[in-house]
Amino acid sequence: MTSSNQIYPVLWHHDKVSLIDQTRLPNEYEVVEISRCEDMAQAIRTMIVRGAPAIGVAAAYGMYLGARDIQTSDRDSFLKELESVANLLRQTRPTAVNLFWAISRMLKTAYETIGTVEEIRANLFKTAQEIHSEDLQTCKAIGANGLAVLPSKPDKLTILTHCNTGSLATAGYGTALGVIRSAWYGGRLARVYADETRPRLQGAKLTAWECVQEGIPVTLITDSMAAHCMKQGLIDAAIVGADRIAANGDTANKIGTYSLAVVAKMHNVPFFVAAPLSTIDFDLPNGDSIPIEERHPSEIYRIGETTICPGGVEFYNPAFDVTNAELITAIITEKGAVKPGELSSLLARR
Numbered sequence: 001m002t003s004s005n006q007i008y009p010v011l012w013h014h015d016k017v018s019l020i021d022q023t024r025l026p027n028e029y030e031v032v033e034i035s036r037c038e039d040m041a042q043a044i045r046t047m048i049v050r051g052a053p054a055i056g057v058a059a060a061y062g063m064y065l066g067a068r069d070i071q072t073s074d075r076d077s078f079l080k081e082l083e084s085v086a087n088l089l090r091q092t093r094p095t096a097v098n099l100f101w102a103i104s105r106m107l108k109t110a111y112e113t114i115g116t117v118e119e120i121r122a123n124l125f126k127t128a129q130e131i132h133s134e135d136l137q138t139c140k141a142i143g144a145n146g147l148a149v150l151p152s153k154p155d156k157l158t159i160l161t162h163c164n165t166g167s168l169a170t171a172g173y174g175t176a177l178g179v180i181r182s183a184w185y186g187g188r189l190a191r192v193y194a195d196e197t198r199p200r201l202q203g204a205k206l207t208a209w210e211c212v213q214e215g216i217p218v219t220l221i222t223d224s225m226a227a228h229c230m231k232q233g234l235i236d237a238a239i240v241g242a243d244r245i246a247a248n249g250d251t252a253n254k255i256g257t258y259s260l261a262v263v264a265k266m267h268n269v270p271f272f273v274a275a276p277l278s279t280i281d282f283d284l285p286n287g288d289s290i291p292i293e294e295r296h297p298s299e300i301y302r303i304g305e306t307t308i309c310p311g312g313v314e315f316y317n318p319a320f321d322v323t324n325a326e327l328i329t330a331i332i333t334e335k336g337a338v339k340p341g342e343l344s345s346l347l348a349r350r
């Protein structure tokens with residue numbers, strides 16, 4: 001399998017982090033340079049960088065940037081200030097567990113380093129780079145494992161996806177879009193149907209852009225067209241990513257995923273979730289307690305510069321929903337694909 005994909009949303013370069021500004025794509029390609037943890041927190045909050053695994057990688061570098069600026073050589077004072085950096089980053093986005101996972105892993109590195117503050121800093125940098133490079137390898141493994149469980153017929157599949165789960169949402173390559181990429185390079189893909197993904201339009205702006213960059217045939221539909229497309233027999237499988245998967249397989253992902261899973265069930269379309277193990281929150285027994293981010297209502301009352309509704313209405317803007325495990329055919333991870341009820345079997349493979 002080969003890929004010409006060269007999109008890296010997060011890069012460490014000249015002692016700074018370079019982020020592709022995902023709020024400007026597809027019309028403008030701009031790179032933002034980040035050298036302070038406060039700026040990284042803001043970049044995560046404003047979705048310059050987004051997508052659960054990419055948020056984890058960005059947060060790991062954010063921890064290092066914060067550690068770099070701590071002005072003490074006393075270990076205890078340093079660790080106390082590092083906890084404040086962690087808290088700042090934790091307050092950016094609540095749903096993607098990769099954020100919290102990456103911050104915990106960075107803190108663990110700090111506490112487990114027996115040495116000077118300078119040595120702790122060096123190990124923090126090493127861990128951030130590990131989190132970054134591991135994610136790329138993880139995505140490629142998810143792609144290969146996903147390819148193995150796709151429906152065997154027809155030879156070339158038409159796959160529907162939601163939001164953006166590609167290179168832009170990870171260290172590179174992608175999760176659900178990574179499986180789609182693997183299907184493309186494995187000769188198993190006819191076409192991608194990309195939901196536009198209201199209100200932030202990650203499907204229209206980012207997934208469609210990635211597919212066009214790579215020559216993958218893509219058809220853009222609005223979210224409300226997915227049921228109709230399935231009823232017409234246009235879709236062979238649906239694959240989405242995840243922001244947090246509870247121990248029983250209930251899956252939080254971009255708003256609209258749940259309704260997609262319901263209509264997929266209705267039309268016997270297999271519905272796959274692709275995500276790294278770092279997205280599974282084994283501490284939560286089910287999806288009821290997954291925190292769901294609510295974002296500013298301007299995301300729904302405005303399209304571009306235009307306000308689309310009258311004054312006097314109220315708004316509700318949850319950014320994620322939770323899909324019940326029973327609606328999911330399989331969860332595809334870097335350690336293999338399992339039924340949602342069998343997630344715990346992956347623990348032994350970690």
Ligand code: MRU
Nearest residue numbers: 050051052165169175241242254
């Ligand atoms: O709000 P976003 O754009 O960060 O939401 C992204 C998603 O919901 C993705 O599907 C999920 O993070 C998986 S990305 C590989």
